[in-house]
Amino acid sequence: VISVSTTEVRVRNRRGEGARLKDEIVAAAVDILETSGSHEAVTLRAVARHVGISAPSIYAHFPDREAIIAAVIRDGFVGLTDALLESLEGLDDPVERLRAGCRAYLRYGQDHPQVYQLMFANPTLATVKTDPAGFVEGDEAFAVLVEGVRDAAVRGRSDSTDYHLDAVAIWVALHGYSTLASNNAGFPWPDRDVLIDELISRLARLN
Amino acid sequence: VISVSTTEVRVRNRRGEGARLKDEIVAAAVDILETSGSHEAVTLRAVARHVGISAPSIYAHFPDREAIIAAVIRDGFVGLTDALLESLEGLDDPVERLRAGCRAYLRYGQDHPQVYQLMFANPTLATVKTDPAGFVEGDEAFAVLVEGVRDAAVRGRSDSTDYHLDAVAIWVALHGYSTLASNNAGFPWPDRDVLIDELISRLARLN
DNA sequence: TGTACATCAGTGAACGCGCGTTCACTGATGTAC
């Protein structure tokens, strides 16, 4: 019998590199979260098993299970903001920038549906959102959107006069589409790109 | 010492009325769900405690815990559809009807945030949605919206030509606002009524 | 260069808990005769 199991043996971190485990723990939590489709599966013991360590080892890095989830959410906000900013690189046309940003937002939600859900549709958030760090990240992401609307208006491509209001309108629509699409695959959705373009142009008041 | 505790003693159902417990179980599940803010708290034992029965008694009415949640979701769809239809009663103006329906939808989401979340933003749904009954209810609710857009267009109050597309756009926006608002109270929301009216008039293409 | 030792990165066993589920049962109530 040929052994197929690749009994992943974890190599213990070298002295002074113990903090590396912290990142591995968060990565494992994300993995379990997205694979299982529910944050209930992200138990302290499941995370430990996934990383290949004993359960108590986690306590050197996180005070409790909730802190791991909070770290996942914080990482999510950083990742989303990065994705948004990256999507704008090299683009000059304000409408193109707006569309690119919105698409990047939806892509993030589609690629990390469970993390996304945790970020925006879970009361656990209360904990992280009170934490200034998570809040600032979320604000930064939203600011990208407000800037996009303002830019389009200033350069004569949109009739928007209330940038904040219109940015909120777009955010609300994007978020709605993101969560509904990932949870209601059976619904008769119209063409995705048409829907998104209509949402953006009407809510950003493109002319 | 004056006894304050109202040790709720449940009266056993009379013969032939055992099925009444089924409704009590669902009601208890909804109560726990909305009070706790998370469906994780809706355990079989917690529901039994809330109703005032022993845990095994539930098995006479539901095969397992998941079936209770499914019943909560089904009830939710019925409740939402009823609320939508009721909101239209006595209204004739198509734009008024559209607004009333949308407001009723948001009110439902605000009044039953956790049930709402379970209905639209949870993969547990997969089970219920495959079930024709739940599906039909959801379709009926959405049909109310499509009819609203069509009616407005036919009566010259909207420029919509693709009723389904525009109804989806409105649904997406309403859903987005509903979940974001209930989970992000700290966000600087614009005036609620202004936001909602703008979403509806732009997405329904009111003229 | 050699060695004693402090420190670091973890481990293994154990705990109490609430959970879903099973099993054999109980006692009130309606019904057949």
Added chain:
DNA sequence: TGTACATCAGTGAACGCGCGTTCACTGATGTAC
């Protein structure tokens, strides 16, 4: 009208499980002298 009995609406005790968390520990590794 009286009574034996079937049925119905539940109960109580028990199970095995995975969980979060604690505790005392181990063994490799870098460092001071």
